[in-house]
Amino acid sequence: IAADQTGAAYVEDGKNHRVQKFDSDGDFILMFGRDVNKTKVGEPGATQAERNVCTAVSGDECGAGVKGSGGGGFSVAPPQLGDLIDIAPNNSVYIGDDERVQHFSPAGALLEEFTYASVAGLPDKPLVGLAVDPAGDLYLSFVQNFTTQFAEIPFAFKVDPVGRELVDTLEAPFARAIAIDSAGNVYVSLKDEVAKFDGADDLRAVGHPG
Numbered sequence: 001i002a003a004d005q006t007g008a009a010y011v012e013d014g015k016n017h018r019v020q021k022f023d024s025d026g027d028f029i030l031m032f033g034r035d036v037n038k039t040k041v042g043e044p045g046a047t048q049a050e051r052n053v054c055t056a057v058s059g060d061e062c063g064a065g066v067k068g069s070g071g072g073g074f075s076v077a078p079p080q081l082g083d084l085i086d087i088a089p090n091n092s093v094y095i096g097d098d099e100r101v102q103h104f105s106p107a108g109a110l111l112e113e114f115t116y117a118s119v120a121g122l123p124d125k126p127l128v129g130l131a132v133d134p135a136g137d138l139y140l141s142f143v144q145n146f147t148t149q150f151a152e153i154p155f156a157f158k159v160d161p162v163g164r165e166l167v168d169t170l171e172a173p174f175a176r177a178i179a180i181d182s183a184g185n186v187y188v189s190l191k192d193e194v195a196k197f198d199g200a201d202d203l204r205a206v207g208h209p210g
Helices: none
Strands: 009-013 018-022 028-032 053-055 085-087 093-097 100-104 110-115 127-132 138-142 156-160 165-170 178-180 186-189 194-197 203-207
Touching: 009 085, 085 127, 093 127, 127 178, 127 186, 138 178
Parallel strands: none
Antiparallel strands: 009 018, 018 028, 028 053, 085 093, 093 100, 100 110, 127 138, 138 156, 156 165, 178 186, 186 194, 194 203
């Protein structure tokens, strides 16, 4: 789940391959995902983009999405170890999926996507954490091999989603979920602790559960 600057909440529903948006009072606004607009699915001539968004004000029939790797669809449920949705400073939405990140407008329209393989330096592993910093850069973490000698291997990655380039790496063994505050500090959930990095991606603190 993630909230934008207007207070709207986006709920990633991996089981039903869709994302639902609610206002701050909990009222349904819209959903997006492949073929969530059942009215448009049955309407000759409707585009795939129209079939992929269903709003409360339209009066259309909304339902579960269809699993798929095409644009605007979602192919896997998110892992329990991480969180794969976050809101950019302009209220657009980034969502991690199988082998890619998709970028949506606040209205649920697909803006762009990139695969992990298209960014040199990212591992070929399932994504477990995603967050957006105040500058609009993405932080990503991936499943790791727990038998690897990991002490000197960075497992959290900072990516420029526009240029699709690796900007920096964080020394964060067993990185899982990632969160970023308004000052740009990055918090990474590790195996049994939480690491805090400043806006320059320098390690500042490590906290252990009490």
